[in-house]
Amino acid sequence: MNFAKSAPIPAKLTSDMRLKHRNTFGLEAVAEFAYDITAAEQLPTLLKSLAEKKVPWRVLGGGSNVLLPAQLSGATLLMNILGQEIIPSGDSDADGDGEDKNKENTLLAVGAGVNWHALVAWTLEHDLPGLENLALIPGTVGAAPIQNIGAYGVEVGQYIDSIKAFDTVHHAFVTLSQTACQFGYRDSLFKQHPHRFIVTQVIFKIPQQWQARTHYAELATQFSDSHSQPTAQQICDAVCSIRTKKLPDPQIIGNAGSFFQNPIVTQAQYASLLSQYPNLVSYPDKLGARKLAAGWLIDQCGFKGLRIGAVGVYEKQALVLVNYGGASAVDILNLAKAIQEKVRQQYGVQLAIEPNIF
Ligand SMILES: Cc1cc2nc3c(=O)[nH]c(=O)nc-3n(C[C@H](O)[C@H](O)[C@H](O)COP(=O)(O)OP(=O)(O)OC[C@H]3O[C@@H](n4cnc5c(N)ncnc54)[C@H](O)[C@@H]3O)c2cc1C
Known part of the structure; x- marks a missing residue:
């Protein structure tokens, strides 16, 4: 390290x-x-x-x-801080709570600059399954906890034991436990306090008892014919294949993945929208709330595949805004504002922008 x-x-x-x-x-x-x-x-x-x-x-x-x-x-x-290593058993009280976590989990210490997908591949090579549903998400390990990256029914926060960061308010290094990180849907302590913490190392806890997670619709369909539980590598390959078909490769078309978060509404708002739009796509959320599919809302407003100059809405996934070449941040934000306005007018729902605007 x-x-x-x-x-x-x-x-x-x-x-x-x-x-x-x-x-x-x-x-x-x-x-x-x-x-x-x-x-x-x-x-x-x-x-x-x-x-x-x-x-x-x-x-x-x-x-x-x-x-x-x-x-x-x-x-x-x-x-660009690199390095990853398995924390030896007996040395696994990374967050200092006096508990040896190696009894049920394998702990991994990973530098914030390590490429996320390379880490997922490394864990599978080392027979440490758990992160496979998050395969192929671009970016670094240090950024993964910032918005608590998630995909195919899994969020990274579930696998984080603790985080080492530099606290720029107290000018000191700190170790934050999973609870202290306050992980939520695309949310964390770091997102709530932008600019305060610089993540330098993430300590992952990978459960020794592995459980396949294939409940997410697209994965469930992929494995519906198989009689035995898929391996973690098979899930990783399936996730990569689904993502490659659905999302534009940033090397070819510039994008930042989902541009908007899925809005969370109350059950009463949901019921009212559903009565007007019976095809409304949504997912269960915490008690009393419902998560709407932002991509569906944008699609229904007629934006999918729309191109204005150098920017556009990806033809296969309305949640993704793209730069066809030569666009500026202002061009992208102008399109985003037009989408937000139309969705608000039609559905009374405010879409929040996911990427960080510098
Ligand atoms: C094609 C595509 C698909 C994607 N799919 C998904 C997906 O399925 N799920 C998902 O959740 N996200 C997804 N994303 C979004 C993105 O990949 C993740 O948010 C990723 O974690 C960002 O990592 P990064 O290193 O690129 O961060 P950056 O974009 O460089 O930074 C993002 C934010 O984190 C801050 N930050 C970065 N590193 C640190 C650090 N070490 N300490 C403190 N702050 C830091 C930055 O200041 C910035 O505010 C996708 C993006 C693309 C392009």
Whole structure:
């Protein structure tokens, strides 16, 4: 791991760095000062110096959930801390609660800059199944807890034991337990307090008793003919295959995955909408609430496949806004606003934007 005890090498600085290839929308953006963060210990000195000079800063992982402006003034911290290792049994009280968690789980310590899908593949190679439903989500491990990434019936928060982060308010490293992270649907403590914590390492807990999770409709259909439980690798392959068919490859068409969150409404609102729109697509949520399929709402408003200049709504999935080449963040936001307005007029529902607008 890159958590060396000796004095760290200062983060490498590059001025005027182009970020077109570090954001999946493929937006032309230039970082005034880009710092290559390869060790957690680089952060205290760097942040102190930025604070003293009143230089604004932000953290960038893989750039798969951001909308970048043409110019990012101040400092952009490129999260590149690598390393992953299994925490030996008996040394597994990572969050300091006095409990040895290796009895039921295998604990993994992973650097925030590790590529998410590479981690999923690594866990399967090491016979540590559990994360397979989250295969092929772009981005870094450090960003995964920020919006509590989720797909095919699983959210990453379920597999997080604790998080090591630099708290920029108290200027100290902290270890946050799973409970302290306050994971919710596309939500966490980090999302609630943007800019406060810089995640440097994630400690995963992978249950030793593995259970296949194929209840999500598209996965259930994929395995409906098989009589035995699929393996984790088969689930991973199925998820990759479904995702590849459904979502645009950012290497070919710029996008940030789902552009809007699925809105959560009360049961009363849901019942009223359902009486007007019997085909309304929705999912159960916590008691007294219902999650509406934002993609369905957008599709019904006639946006699916629409193209305006360099931006558009993906033809196979209305939740995904795309950059056909040469679009700016403003172009994308203008289209997003038009969609929000129409959905609000027609259904009385406010769609929230998922990517982080820098
Ligand atoms: C094709 C496609 C499919 C996708 N599918 C899904 C999906 O199924 N489910 C899902 O949940 N998401 C999905 N996403 C969204 C995205 O992949 C995830 O949100 C991912 O976790 C973002 O990782 P990143 O490293 O690219 O973060 P970035 O986009 O670089 O950053 C996102 C936010 O996290 C902050 N951040 C990043 N790293 C750190 C850190 N170390 N410490 C503190 N803050 C940090 C940034 O400041 C920013 O606010 C998809 C995106 C694409 C392009």
